[in-house]
Each structure stands twice: as structure tokens, then as C-alpha cells.
Amino acid sequence: MSVTDVKGFTRENSIAVAAVLTVVGYTAVIGTFAGVFPYPDLSFGTVEVLTHLIAVVNAATLVCILAGWYWIRNGEVERHKKAMVSAFALILLFLVIYLFRVGGGETKIFDGPEFVRNFVYLPMLAVHLFLSIVAVPVVLYAVLLGLTHTPDELTETPHRRVGRIAAASWAVSLFLGVVTYIMLNHMYGWTT
Numbered sequence: 001m002s003v004t005d006v007k008g009f010t011r012e013n014s015i016a017v018a019a020v021l022t023v024v025g026y027t028a029v030i031g032t033f034a035g036v037f038p039y040p041d042l043s044f045g046t047v048e049v050l051t052h053l054i055a056v057v058n059a060a061t062l063v064c065i066l067a068g069w070y071w072i073r074n075g076e077v078e079r080h081k082k083a084m085v086s087a088f089a090l091i092l093l094f095l096v097i098y099l100f101r102v103g104g105g106e107t108k109i110f111d112g113p114e115f116v117r118n119f120v121y122l123p124m125l126a127v128h129l130f131l132s133i134v135a136v137p138v139v140l141y142a143v144l145l146g147l148t149h150t151p152d153e154l155t156e157t158p159h160r161r162v163g164r165i166a167a168a169s170w171a172v173s174l175f176l177g178v179v180t181y182i183m184l185n186h187m188y189g190w191t192t
Contacts, residue, residue, distance in 0.1 A: 011149065025136055028099060040104050042104035050100065051181075052185070053097055061091050071083060085143075088139070110122075128180060131176070135173055141162055141166070
């Protein structure tokens with residue numbers, strides 16, 4: 001199957017392709033947490049480096065999303081597309097790093113004051129996780145529409161509406177992920 005055939009198939013079946021890719025992504029994450037997929041054991045130092053790298057990648061992804069939002073609001077379609085494709089590429093990088101970090105390392109547990117843990121950290125973490133799960137199919141659908149249609153054709157698709165939902169949920173999730181990272185790793189501390 002040629003690249004043109006794949007693009008045409010994806011163009012005509014964007015929802016189905018997004019659904020399949022969503023299931024693949026969820027399977028990778030759930031399988032990693034369940035210990036189904038083997039990962040090499042990582043040293044504490046490697047886990048720390050990956051933890052910080054994940055935060056950097058997430059912050060860069062958030063910057064790309066916000067830039068893409070800004071540019072599309074100002075009619076700069078090509079810049080918007082580049083920013084959103086960059087955000088998507090970064091989130092794929094995040095997924096690889098995250099799976100290796102989770103699969104090969106230990107889990108950190110927030111070790112700050114109980115009030116902060118129960119009323120700030122855990123609620124933000126819960127919203128972050130919920131939005132990251134919900135955003136996957138919407139982001140994939142918006143990206144697939146954007147990659148398989150010209151800007152003029154996109155006006156005839158739900159890309160604009162879906163893109164707003166995708167960008168908003170994705171951006172809030174990333175922001176909360178970075179904040180909880182800072183709280184866990186730089187403000188309060190953790191145990192394994």
C-alpha cells in the first residue's frame with residue numbers, strides 16, 4: 001500500500017483510524033502498568049533523568065499547542081499546522097519515554113503535607129490523568145483531519161470544533177502534569 005493509499009484511506013476513515021490508534025495507545029499504557037510488556041530495569045539515576053525529560057517534553061508540547069492556538073486565531077494556518085504537528089511529535093516522544101520510565105522504574109508517591117496532598121496534588125493529578133485519557137481520541141482525530149485535508153477542505157470537516165476540544169483538554173492536562181511534576185519533584189518530595 002502506497003503512502004497515497006494510506007492517506008486516502010485515513011482521509012475517508014479518520015474516525016475509525018483514530019479509534020484504532022487510541023486502542024493501540026491505551027493497550028500500550030495499560031499493558032505497561034500491568035507488567036505485560038517487558039522493559040529493562042532502570043537505575044534510579046535513569047528514572048530521574050527520564051522523569052525530568054518527560055516534564056521538559058510536556059512543557060515544550062504545551063508551548064507548541066499554545067503557539068498553534070495563537071497562530072490559528074491570527075489566520076496563520078501554516079504556522080498553526082507546524083506547531084500542532086510538532087506538539088503531536090513531542091507527545092509521541094513523551095509516550096515512548098513515559099512507557100520506559102513506568103515499565104522499568106519505580107513509582108513516586110507524593111510525600112508533602114496531607115492537606116496539600118489531598119486537596120491540591122491528588123485532585124490536580126486526577127484531572128490531569130482524566131484529561132490525558134479523554135484527549136487521546138479527540139487529538140488523534142483532529143490531527144488526522146489536519147494531515148489529510150487541505151486548509152480549504154478542513155472547513156467542510158469538524159476539524160475546527162474538534163480541534164478546540166482537543167487543544168483545550170490537551171493543554172490543561174499538560175499544564176497540570178507539569179505543575180504536579182514540580183510539586184512532586186521540586187517542592188515537597190516523594191517516596192517510592
